[in-house]
Amino acid sequence: MERLAESVAELRQTFKSGKTRSVGWRKNQLKALSELVRDNEEKFFEALYQDLGKHPVEAYRDEIGVVVKSVDCALSCVEKWAASKKASLPLLFFPSRAEVIPEPFGVVLIFGSWNFPISLVLDPLIGAISAGNAAILKPSDLAPACSYLLANLIPQYLDRNAVKVIEGGVDVSQQLLQQKWDKIFFTGSPSVGRIVMAAAAQHLTPVTLELGGKCPAIVDTISKTYDMKVTMKRIVGGKWGPCSGQACIGIDYLLVEEKFASFLIDSLQKILRRFYGENPRESKSICRIINNHHFMRLKSLMKDPLVADSIVHGGSFDEEKLFIEPTILLNPPLDSELMTGEIFGPLLPIITLNNIQESIEFINSRPKPLAIYAFTGDESFKKQIVAETSSGCVVFNDTMVQFICDTLPFGGVGQSGFGRYHGKYSFDTFSHEKSVLHRGFFPELEPRYPPWNDFKLKF
Numbered sequence: 005m006e007r008l009a010e011s012v013a014e015l016r017q018t019f020k021s022g023k024t025r026s027v028g029w030r031k032n033q034l035k036a037l038s039e040l041v042r043d044n045e046e047k048f049f050e051a052l053y054q055d056l057g058k059h060p061v062e063a064y065r066d067e068i069g070v071v072v073k074s075v076d077c078a079l080s081c082v083e084k085w086a087a088s089k090k091a092s093l094p095l096l097f098f099p100s101r102a103e104v105i106p107e108p109f110g111v112v113l114i115f116g117s118w119n120f121p122i123s124l125v126l127d128p129l130i131g132a133i134s135a136g137n138a139a140i141l142k143p144s145d146l147a148p149a150c151s152y153l154l155a156n157l158i159p160q161y162l163d164r165n166a167v168k169v170i171e172g173g174v175d176v177s178q179q180l181l182q183q184k185w186d187k188i189f190f191t192g193s194p195s196v197g198r199i200v201m202a203a204a205a206q207h208l209t210p211v212t213l214e215l216g217g218k219c220p221a222i223v224d225t226i227s228k229t230y231d232m233k234v235t236m237k238r239i240v241g242g243k244w245g246p247c248s249g250q251a252c253i254g255i256d257y258l259l260v261e262e263k264f265a266s267f268l269i270d271s272l273q274k275i276l277r278r279f280y281g282e283n284p285r286e287s288k289s290i291c292r293i294i295n296n297h298h299f300m301r302l303k304s305l306m307k308d309p310l311v312a313d314s315i316v317h318g319g320s321f322d323e324e325k326l327f328i329e330p331t332i333l334l335n336p337p338l339d340s341e342l343m344t345g346e347i348f349g350p351l352l353p354i355i356t357l358n359n360i361q362e363s364i365e366f367i368n369s370r371p372k373p374l375a376i377y378a379f380t381g382d383e384s385f386k387k388q389i390v391a392e393t394s395s396g397c398v399v400f401n402d403t404m405v406q407f408i409c410d411t412l413p414f415g416g417v418g419q420s421g422f423g424r425y426h427g428k429y430s431f432d433t434f435s436h437e438k439s440v441l442h443r444g445f446f447p448e449l450e451p452r453y454p455p456w457n458d459f460k461l462k463f
């Protein structure tokens with residue numbers, strides 16, 4: 005606890021010195037971060053394989069490549085982002101001028117999650133550095149190889165007096181939360197998000213909560229104007245592709261019309277075989293479950309007697325390898341744990357409806373998701389989905405790709421969190437927009453001052 009407090013105090017001292025505010029310092033740190041990632045690609049691949057069995061291609065696509073893209077974007081834009089912006093003023097203010105100056109919060113705390121243990125720590129850090137903050141990073145202890153690697157590499161590349169990694173489990177997280185921060189950026193579950201917010205309230209610290217939830221994918225059959233083959237690949241890619249379903253924006257469940265279900269299951273099975281072979285247990289393209297606790301949690305979701313009968317594909321597992329086969333379930337009970345909580349694993353329930361329009365009501369009767377996916381070529385249905393539902397984002401005819409688009413804000417709403425990041429939004433998330441007004445002394449309007457009288461009221 006004392007060492008933690010010392011680390012925070014050291015960072016505070018650095019921030020006070022003004023060093024991190026200089027755009028030159030920010031750019032140097034971003035360049036160093038870029039080198040860190042590029043120089044150590046192989047080490048990251050190894051650590052991600054050790055923690056999650058992540059294949060290097062998936063590791064590059066979802067982690068290393070994401071960080072490289074974000075840091076390049078920040079490097080080319082940070083000067084523009086950090087510059088003060090002239091603000092227009094109403095005539096009443098003449099002659100005056102005004103500007104909005106982004107200023108760093110100070111010393112920020114970034115919590116990462118284990119499913120993307122590199123990008124979900126470094127991506128927010130890019131925003132924190134771009135905005136001129138000092139930062140402490142707390143990677144997830146459930147991905148220990150990645151946490152250890154970050155703790156080793158960051159002091160070798162970045163300014164040790166301004167960026168630190170603190171490793172540890174829940175006890176360390178709790179101690180960190182007892183410190184005073186100028187901003188907390190948390191990626192994790194809604195239940196821990198509540199703990200973070202309560203701790204932040206003690207110091208009125210602003211928070212960004214990147215949480216999870218159940219992301220639905222609507223698969224429409226109203227219009228035949230979209231590509232069914234591509235749709236099936238994108239559904240399989242959006243469910244099992246990222247970290248074997250252990251992804252906050254991965255598809256949690258599908259909503260389809262009843263008459264479409266058997267075609268859908270057949271098609272998904274074909275793609276699953278194409279992607280992961282006849283025996284997915286031997287596939288190198290599918291991540292393992294992070295640990296025994298999550299393995300047992302997922303197994304018990306499947307083994308729930310009310311749910312087990314609904315398995316139409318897969319259902320096998322290997323405890324020693326922490327492997328769970330891609331599994332499809334048809335109409336599991338809606339009050340089962342599988343359908344009430346976030347699955348965060350390779351189980352895909354398909355819920356059938358009489359009419360695809362009912363999907364809107366279905367989604368609205370549950371907490372607001374981080375993402376809604378919808379495969380449809382029907383423009384009026386698209387408009388209806390956007391207008392009548394609420395979620396962090398809506399993606400039509402694809403899955404997951406929104407995460408790498410720096411021009412779109414990424415974040416949740418309601419139970420899936422609040423705040424947003426990526427690209428300029430990351431910079432904004434770690435900045436306070438300070439308004440500065442420069443006034444002249446003329447003209448001086450006397451009616452603004454007492455004593456009040458009828459003349460001044462009419463004025």
Ligand code: NAD
Nearest residue numbers: 117118143144173174177178192193196214215216217252
């Ligand atoms: P988690 O909430 O268990 O842990 C996140 C962090 O909180 C870890 O660093 C952990 O050490 C810390 N923590 C855990 N328990 C704590 C406690 N009692 N007090 C203080 N700190 C504590 O989440 P997780 O298991 O790492 O990740 C899974 C969740 O994260 C899922 O809900 C998923 O949807 C969500 N997630 C969201 C995003 C996003 O971008 N929105 C991305 C990835 C994961």
